Amino acid sequence: MIAIVKLEEATEREKMRNRVYLSNKEATKFSFKQSPETFKVVENTLVKPQKHGDFRLLEVTKTSISTIELIEYIASVLKIKEKEISYAGLKDKHAVTTQYLTLPRNISVKKFKSSDRVNIKEIGFCDKPIKVGELRSNSFEIVLEDVSQDEYYKIERAFNAIKKNGFANFFGYQRFGVLDDASLKGKKISEFGKGSKNQKSRIIVAAYQAKYFNEWLNKRLEISKNIIDGKKDNITSSISPTLLKLINKSSTPFKLLPGDLGFSYKKGKKIFETVNNIEKYIELFDNKKFYPTGVLFGSSVRFSASIAGKIEREFVDYDFDALRGARRAAWVSPQQTDISFDKENNKVTLKFTLPAGSYATVLLEELLNNKLV
Numbered sequence: 524m525i526a527i528v529k530l531e532e533a534t535e536r537e538k539m540r541n542r543v544y545l546s547n548k549e550a551t552k553f554s555f556k557q558s559p560e561t562f563k564v565v566e567n568t569l570v571k572p573q574k575h576g577d578f579r580l581l582e583v584t585k586t587s588i589s590t591i592e593l594i595e596y597i598a599s600v601l602k603i604k605e606k607e608i609s610y611a612g613l614k615d616k617h618a619v620t621t622q623y624l625t626l627p628r629n630i631s632v633k634k635f636k637s638s639d640r641v642n643i644k645e646i647g648f649c650d651k652p653i654k655v656g657e658l659r660s661n662s663f664e665i666v667l668e669d670v671s672q673d674e675y676y677k678i679e680r681a682f683n684a685i686k687k688n689g690f691a692n693f694f695g696y697q698r699f700g701v702l703d704d705a706s707l708k709g710k711k712i713s714e715f716g717k718g719s720k721n722q723k724s725r726i727i728v729a730a731y732q733a734k735y736f737n738e739w740l741n742k743r744l745e746i747s748k749n750i751i752d753g754k755k756d757n758i759t760s761s762i763s764p765t766l767l768k769l770i771n772k773s774s775t776p777f778k779l780l781p782g783d784l785g786f787s788y789k790k791g792k793k794i795f796e797t798v799n800n801i802e803k804y805i806e807l808f809d810n811k812k813f814y815p816t817g818v819l820f821g822s823s824v825r826f827s828a829s830i831a832g833k834i835e836r837e838f839v840d841y842d843f844d845a846l847r848g849a850r851r852a853a854w855v856s857p858q859q860t861d862i863s864f865d866k867e868n869n870k871v872t873l874k875f876t877l878p879a880g881s882y883a884t885v886l887l888e889e890l891l892n893n894k895l896v
Contacts, residue, residue, distance in 0.1 A: 542741055545691070545744055545777065546684060546689065546690040546889045547685055550892035551892075552677075553667040553890075554668040554669040555666075555667055557618065559617070563663065564662065564883070566611065568623045569657050571649075572648065572649065573650070576650045577648075577649075578649050578653075579625060579628055580623060580647050581623065581625065581626065581643055582621065582643075583622055583624055584621045584642045585621075585640060589615075589616035590622065603630055609652035610624050612656070613726070625652045627652075656879060658879045661877055661879065662876045663875055663883040666872050667887075668870050670864070678862070682873065685886060686875075691740055691744055691889075692851065692852050692855045692885070693885045693888075694736060695882030695884040698729075699734070732848075736838075739837075740817055743817075744777065746758050747777050777815070777854045779804055780831040782799075783804070783816075783831040784815070784826070785798065785813050786816065787813050787814070795816075797827070814854065815854060816853055819851055820839045821844060821847050822846070822847050823848060824847070824848025824849060855881050857886060858875065862874075
């Protein structure tokens with residue numbers, strides 16, 4: 524019988540278990556308080572503006588307001604329903620963020636007056652409303668404070684290590700709320716079948732999925748660390764020494780296992796493949812041509828197989844069908860990186876781009892080798 528991790532157990536276990544950090548071996552020190560002065564993000568959309576179309580494409584820059592609050596505000600000003608406004612992703616509240624929205628063409632934004640908090644620019648049209656997830660990546664600019672000259676060199680080395688090695692694609696604390704209780708509400712909503720009635724409920728239910736994903740990912744990092752260190756656990760003990768040696772040849776800290784389900788891109792399309800030849804997929808993974816994934820359980824989702832599948836199914840609620848299931852990359856790498864030091868003000872500015880859905884704050888936690896909150 525497959526063991527199912529109940530949320531209460533998962534919550535308690537996360538309190539007891541230290542998160543495993545494998546990307547960067549050198550812990551750093553800095554101060555970071557998320558605010559519009561220290562956190563900026565720009566959405567890199569997949570939607571190309573056109574001269575004609577049934578929907579208006581809007582570029583919106585907002586300050587100190589969440590995406591959900593933004594939609595409520597725009598809807599109230601234009602006197603329209605919130606569901607008529609579409610977006611690709613949720614952006615942080617305590618930040619300056621630029622993202623893209625769509626509205627039906629018959630809705631004019633002329634009534635909307637831009638302010639310091641919200642600036643709307645109509646950049647063209649498109650044939651369909653923008654969908655959640657319809658973005659290529661997000662570009663970040665983050666300021667770290669209280670950094671000495673010596674500490675800057677440590678941060679620079681750590682940042683370069685993360686650029687080289689990649690990092691674990693945990694959901695950030697923003698997904699759960701500061702009190703980390705959104706997933707508890709998610710469980711209640713899923714039990715009563717209310718998860719898909721409105722966008723706010725869907726966000727809370729998605730936090731429930733994310734909670735389990737983070738638990739699974741940390742478990743895989745524990746196993747990866749044991750493989751690197753040559754330590755035995757229930758999983759490594761079940762793998763032959765020859766196969767373990769082959770797995771450990773990977774230069775990437777996250778270690779692939781037989782049955783892992785990941786994706787590669789072929790002619791621009793995401794194609795999912797099961798790891799059935801460790802040597803082949805290690806080479807692809809190390810060269811950033813294959814991306815192992817973990818499950819966001821729900822309806823109509825595909826699971827990994829073999830040893831990887833056995834681990835994955837320990838972190839599944841089979842009664843959950845409030846949202847459609849999906850797969851999420853377990854390991855990601857920052858692109859377009861840059862780091863600079865303001866010696867006079869003891870500040871470090873980091874610039875980098877992450878795949879859609881990845882959290883900049885998780886990268887900062889990798890720098891610290893500790894959680895931000």
